Amino acid sequence: MERETHSHKTIGGYIPLELSKGELYYPDLIALNTGRNALEYVLRTRKYATIYLPYYTCEVLLEPLQKLNVQYHFYYIDEDLDPVIDFEIGEHCCLLYTNYFGLKTETVKKLAKKIKNLIIDNAQAFFSKPVNNCDTFYSCRKFFGVPDGAYLNISNTLGLNLKQDQSTDRFAHLIKSIDVNIEEGYTDYIENNKQLCNNEIKMMSVLTKTILSSIDYDKCADIRRKNFAYLDEQLGQENILRLNFSREDVPMVYPLLVEDPSIKQQLINQKIFVATYWPNVYEWAHVDSYEYFLAKHLVSLPIDHRYSIADMKVIVKALKPLI
Template sequence: MSIGGYNELNLHNRNTEIQPSAYQFQSARAALYAYLNATKIKTLYVPNYICDSIFPALRALSVEIKFYSVNEQLLPIDYPKLTKKSDSRILLVNYFGLLNEQIKTLTAIEPGLFIVDNSQALFCEHIEGTTSIYSPRKFLGIPDGGFLRTAEKISVPETRYDASENVGHLLLRAAGDVKAGYARFLSAEEALECFIPKRMSVISAHLIKCAGINAIKEKRQRNYRLLYTEFKSFNQLDLPIDNQVPLCYPLQLAFDITSICNEFITKSIYLPRYWRSDFNGDVGRAMYENTLFIPIDERISSDELKNLIKLIKNKL
């Protein structure tokens, strides 16, 4: 305990815990690297719709990469049938946090053969027997962080990630200066490209303790349900609406959405694109080229979301 001295940010410690049984690293890709390095996995089957950021870590470990395809419901259609003693694993992506129940079904028979990428599904429960990876910074205002849940014994390094140089974008965003914070955001993301495992920073660990998780979950679910209702008749995707806590609302249209995204930037509306990759199959290309990923996080007011719905419908 320290008394006196310089002031600090006034953050309320709620003692929030997320995946308390998980190994904690600086990023999801570092968590994946740590698992593969510890288990000496030789081959990883990955979907042909995935973020390229995992590939440098796989190549550094000389893990052979084999692709399988996903269908229009973003579920695998041709991954191999492995045996319990296999030195291979199958990576399943819980896209946008919308496939919880489907992944439970897919992993039910041989859970130990699956790595579930929950980078977009922070609040999805870990499936016993599988290995799960989470990326809390996609849902929370933290500079770094990656969780790993596995039955394997993993060595966590003593060295912590130093996030002190990479929190400026969070403060600028909180102060309302989004444009000024963007360059710092890119710098912070670049710093996390190093996948050599470190422990999650003390800054992120503390910010997680201050997060109002219940309010975050409720707002995301409420916003998702509203968008689902408003766009169900337009959406080319048929994704479920259950009790999940999604990352965003994916709205797939019958045309290229690049011009809409560019126009919205001029209105200070920033929609991400998931993902441009040379490895994308037909489904992945349609997701990148034709899909609006509409934010649903707790910062968006009801009026802002209704205005965004109106703007999008004017383009349909």
Template sequence: MPDGYFDSLKEFSSEVNFLRLGREALLYASHNTKEWIIRKDQEPTILFPAFCCWSMSAPFEKSGWKLVYYRLNEDLTIDEEYLEELLKATEPQAVLTMNFYGSTSTKSAIARVKTFDERITVIEDFSHCTFCIKQIFDENVNFYVSSIRKSIGVCDGAVMLSKRACNNGYIQQEAAEFADKRYVAQTEKGRYNWSKDQVKKSEFLDTIRECEGIINNISAVRPISERALKMLALVNGEGIAFARRENMKHLHQLLYGQVRMVSGLERCFEGAPFSLPILVDDQDDAQRKLAQNGIYAPVLWPICEEARKVCKHSTFVADHMLSIPIDQRYNYDDMEDIAKTIIYCLNK
């Protein structure tokens, strides 16, 4: 049954906006942050984690920000000493943080940022812990942004929580055609899981690629589609959180000592984790073997050369990590099967 999870987000902010994509929500945060900057006669600077997706950094680059990357520790928590050095050296107007997999709390680092200068805008991407805002919420964060479509099967969707009113003049009209195309492609993809019709597979993959090409432009901020908004109203957030939490704990237990994993994952066991990141010697080979056995394990994420130069730990994770699904589509027995498949594929 629906539990009104997304409606409850109003408890944690002055304003909640549902937008089309996570990258567009970040662009919206970028525009509004620039409006709040007191000195507008200089290029604004934002500090960014070295381990990040291009779709997180691109909205800021496109809207005129200078990006400076900060280091992470081996467990993907923030290297706070290095962050402090950058705060003093760059005097940034904003800092972007991310709670990776729900296991890398950012509260201590954000407190340092606000102690240094309380005017700095803190933007947290909580896409990896969309369904545990109660556990991670920090009053010092100015914007919380999450790409909803990465957590549930909606055709489009992102949410942005803001501590103050935003200029909604940046939000353009809905692009319903995009959502309709994505919905059709997702429906056909679901049918393919049963039919294995290769012609239909080619068709829905072409549509998905077309949609990705549209959104990669990052030229505008658009609202979530009416179709997706209706789907969100049917979500049971507590149920999703419970399923993810139980699947994570079970799969972690099955793989512990058998497969290398990013350290510190046990810290997410009480939240609603995004996926289980494993570490492999050869990403391409491991990904291919897993795919041949029915497990889609994406790379999160390739990182840019500048970020690589800054952080050896981010570079290592980018080159060796695969993301294993543990979401609400799966159950206890699925985790058993996935664990057996992973151990088999990585040891043959």
């Protein structure tokens, strides 16, 4: 017996990277390699022929649709970022809704009550737990320093023997951000985004899982909420986006919607990096659409656990003269 145990576990040798051992946030969900592949998993399990997805989302979601030959139609969202559903969702069709910035869980709850074939994209809402056991997926790298990783809530499993992913070669940007600086790692980050395209569905790598189990999730959520509340207190008056957030929400960013489209660039010039959600919307949506306006005018201010209120004050100080 003893021998057998020894043959499985290596003893001795050099000391590996040290990470604290804690709990995963979603130990009971299916842990996969990417959010887009989690969507592929859903589409393959449910055998949907058609999907309705928002104009306002990330283009990588098209990957599984093209791969599986699923027909897709875009739909609009209104000024509350709620879906405008003016079409029938047939038996083999489904609707994908994005929990925008982690602030739309109330809408997710409403949709889950009335729409049968619903898929929730919680890539921007890591902390929002699945509602009504809806098919729901998450992408870990939007919230934490991991190169990949996704979770999926689905009642049926595919029954496939999935290979396990390996993330070793996708760490350059994460390591450089610590050892050099975030700017130096940016090209590697873009390269990593490319590496994540067109992969088969795999189980989450052991490395990503190990990092994810070393995180203090309560602390991260608390910091995000506090930073968000501070920015809202300081900038809420200027924000033309109506935010109906609840105390439970753990937002991804503070979405500041302003009339002046040059604000984003002015912040970037001051080394306050704000992402555009999503550049592909310029190609997908009409120039007069609300989606186009959001892509162009929405300033997504970072509020994550790297930052304190002192950092939020720096952001506010940079923004106040501009708005």
